[in-house]
Amino acid sequence: MKNQTAIGSLVLFCALAMVTPALADDTPQPTEIKIEDLSDGQVIRTVIQRSTAKRLTAEEQDQLAPTIERFIKARKEKLEKSDQHPWMHPVPNDRNVNPDDVVPRNPEVVPGRSVAGTDPLSLFVNTITSSVSPANSSTVNEPSVVASNDRVHYTANWYSATSDNLGDTFTYVNPFSGPFAAPSGEFMCCDQTTAFDPNSNTIFWLQQYIPNNFTTPSTNTGTQRINVDQDSDGTWDCAYDINTVNSGFSDNTWFDFPDLVVSDNYLWHASNVFNHNPHSFVGGYSARYPLAELSQCSGSLTINAFTTNHGSLRFVRGADTTMYFADHNSTAQMILWTWPDADDNPTSVNRSITGWLNSTRICGSPDGREWCGGMDSRIQSGFKSGSTIGFMWTASQGGGFTKPYTRISTFDTSNNLSHIEDIDIWSSTVGFVHASSAVNSNGQIGGTILWGGASDFQSCSAWMAESPSAAGFSPFDTVTALNGTSGPSSNRSGDYLMSATYYPNTQQFVGACFALTSTSRSQSRFLHFGRESSTILIFSDGFEDGTMDQWSSSIP
Secondary structure, three states: OOOOOOOOOOOOOOOOOOOOOOOOOOOOOOOOOEEEEEOOEEEEEEEEEOOOOOEOOHHHHHHHHHHHHHHHHHHHHHHHHOOOOOOOOOOOOOOOOOHHHOOOOOOOOOOOOOOOOOOOEEEEEEEEOHHHOHHHOOOEOOOEEEEEOOEEEEEOOOOEEEEOOOOOOOEEEOOOOOOEOOOOOEEEEEEEEEEEEOOOOEEEEEEEEEEOOOOOOOOOOOEEEEEEEOOOOOOOOEEEEEEOOOOOOOOOEEEEEEEEEEOOOEEEEEEEEEEOOOOEEEEEEEEEEEHHHHOOOOOEEEEEEEEEOOOOOEEEEOOOOEEEEEEEEEOOEEEEEEEEOOOOOOEEEEEEOOOOOOOOOOOOOOOOOOOOOOOOOOEEEEEEEOOEEEEEEEEOOEOOEOOOEEEEEEEEOOOOOEEEEEEEEOOOOEEEEOOOOEEOOOOOEEEEEEEEEOOEEEEEEEEEEOOOOOOOOOOOEEEEEEOOOOOOOOOOOEOOOOEEEOEOOOOOEEEEEEEEOOOOOEEEEEEEEEEHHHHHOOOOOOOOOOOHHHOHHHOO
16 A cells, blocks of 8 residues: 655755745755774664655646756756766786786677577567657666566666556656756666566665756765555655765765665665766765665654765675675776675675776777766676675777676675686677666576677677576576667767666566667667576466465566
């Protein structure tokens, strides 16, 4: 049953000369912020109140949308082309890494080729989502997706979409003017992501907001709002506003590059934090919020956060009662955090890995435009399968690699996170970059990945591996979802893709990807995929007791 508690109101930001109603200030005030210093960061504990932002009616959203969209798109395009935008903190090159020693450890991958023989990797659904709002499909697309039964929630950089028929068709969801009024003095731009809790059947949707006066000094903070859909029916019931000040940072800061992951008991949220002006990296934020509070739209939300001078933190998918996340210390060492549900704070270890190279990525394109030029060393995704965790990122060409490639480093959770091995997803003719990952109920890994080179425009594939080992990734099984037809106007495409386990048929995956169709636009796709054999298990949870709505939609 959805919580029908009345939602309050706030000041809706002004875009250019736009006139909006005078509403009450909505900034969530923490009751008390408790800070504890650790050797590798700080732990912050506080409680914030549920957002009182006004729920906008469909008519109000329609009235506001055109002005807001024109304003935001102009600002976003300026930000994407700005050399001042602080996309990451630098990863030091380890001086002991000899380029002659940086060589492939796995067989070369042929893009778009399924190699599973009698049980191939198949796309059950491959649907265009950007058609719901073609003008909002940017080259920095950043799509994410979750799906439960027939409900799909899909986000990209400038738009969102929903489906009630497992992706056969999508309806536009305007993120600029809803579902709730924007935090005072801020506008929605631009990162979004989504997550799903199968135990409570709840979808979470993160929207990123930045201050209106983004390019001048400001006491405003940036907000990442978490919207809650309690019954996964497309109605957003409440929201919680996490901003940099109530997370322990100073004024004049904002969030960027979020991650949102569900474990057994918590929703985990990570983001980079930057200063407004001058633009500079401040640190990384990772936090956990109780699912029991979020799924009930509780009046308050308990925040247990960790802040560090590391950034671009990525959680593992597939965690249960212990979360793991990571960053790079250098091109030959990683820092790994372990955060059990029973502990108030995480602990970290440093682990050496096989060295890799970190320079400007060069993939190439038939039209000479360099779509990999803005890519960097940020970890793109993490996974946990059995006692193995792994993290994936884009390494640059050099040494024995002629193109950028995806590096995967794995570690053993049963042996103090000892380093297991390093896996390379590579090709001599195309770059394999921006990999996303998820874990199915068989412990198999699946996701989406971008690829392209001098003879192939930036394209997108679904992929799957039998286990989180080098043998499990060899051969690397892919199927092409979309071939691009253009390079970008600027040397940039990204910044991340997302994938998730499909419910209720947890042997399958859903994924988000895109390819460029012009120098300024891309086409986004919703993918539902898995092994052909996974379609046999059409009766999932609920078959025995006759609750057909729990399994009927798992038939691809």
